[in-house]
Amino acid sequence: MDVSIVVPTRGRPQLLNRCIASLVLQRFEPSRFEIIIVDDGPDDDTRDIVVGWSAHTAGTGPDIVYIPSMGPHGPAAARNHGWRAARGGIIAFTDDDTIARADWLRNGVLAFNDDVHAVRGRIVMPVSGTPTDYQLDAKNLETAEFVTANCFVRRRVLEDVGGFDERFRFAWREDSDLYFRLLEYSASIAHAPNAVMTHPIRPAGWGVSLSQLKKIQFDALLFKKHPGLYRQKIRAKPRWDFYLTVAALAVCMVSLLAALAETAVAAGLVWLFMTARFCAQRLKRTSHSPSHIAEMLITSILIPPLAVFWRAVGAFKFRARLI
Incomplete structure (x- = not known):
């Protein structure tokens, strides 16, 4: 077992189904990787999707594992549950609403050598026509230096840095925190632009920006832990x-x-x-x-x-x- 793909999910079985389909079709030897789905709000629909895929690929595809998380909750904690249960020496992280290109896993793994501790892939967020403010803001993910929608980290390095900080309860800044701790660890992080993950922008209701603001509270935690890197890579000055x-x-x-x-x-x-x-x-x-x-x-x-x-x-x- 070379690689374990960890996917946190919560209440989005149809998106998860699409994601798993793209992971199962990877041009990578099935016996060399596994897919671990961590259900952060365990429900029957999500479990049935995973169990169905596991039965479908039995004997011919990668192992697919379902882990119900009873807490603590949040994407950071869910990813910790996943990588700690993994068998692979390399942990590949993505989200339940992404679609992996068929050569994503192969290109991500090829970027490793003996000196590389982590690899960051490339995110593509297609938008047709003139974007809305919400869509334009979401597309900033394409230029982010390191995101958990598409990254690979050696398991031993995750053990050394302690994995994800579970105080980041929302999908916000937990990947920046891991990235900053990797930099402080002096990790060698390679870029694999051919390891492409498509991240469609989900439809959003009117005034969606207001509901996103509560995530800002976690900027304070990131700044407290890494003031220098926060000013260098997130925001140089206060608002x-x-x-x-x-x-x-x-x-x-x-x-x-x-x-x-x-x-x-x-x-x-x-x-x-x-x-x-x-x-x-x-x-x-x-x-x-x-x-x-x-x-x-x-x-x-x-x-x-x-x-x-x-x-x-x-x-x-x-x-x-x-x-």
Whole structure:
């Protein structure tokens, strides 16, 4: 057994079914790899998908293992469950909504030599036409240095660094944390551009950006653990624009209550300018359909205060500086 592919999943059996189909069809000797599915919210539909594939490939394809996770939960913990149960010397990580090219596994493994500790593949996120703000933001994954949707790490290296930090409960920054710890470990990380994983952008409802903001709290944990690397690779400076926007709004409201008209107007103009600036930035390279413009206007008003709130939650929860 050379490679173990670990796939965390939760409540998305149809996407998982598509992912497993692409993994089973890898041009790689079946006896040399296994597929481990970690169900982070165990349900019958997911188990049935995995059991069905396991029966289908028995004797002719790779071993497919189903692991129900009873906790702790989150993608970081699920991946830990997976690689710790793995038999391969190399652990390949991906997500349940990806589609592997047929030569993905072979090209990822070929990038290893005796001196390489980890390999990062390439993510492709196809978008047709002019993207929405949500789609454009999602496509940033294509240029990320290291993501768990497409990476390979030696098992002994995962043991040395302690695997994933399970305090990252959402699918956010847990891969950056592992990457930073690999860098601090002085790991040799190779790039395998031919190890391609397609990551279709899932449909999202109106105002999806608002529901994503709670993830920001984990930036505080990442910054606390790796302040230098965070400033170097994630964000060089604090979100002064959000802080200024929220401060102007607060001054405007307090001034209105105190009947300080001139101060309220000045602060209100600052808030209006910063909000319009933020909205214009989001619309610059995205769709100008009436629905999308309306979404950008409303969410651009709501995002700065919500983002500052969740950053404060993270700073308090993890005893970190407000970033």
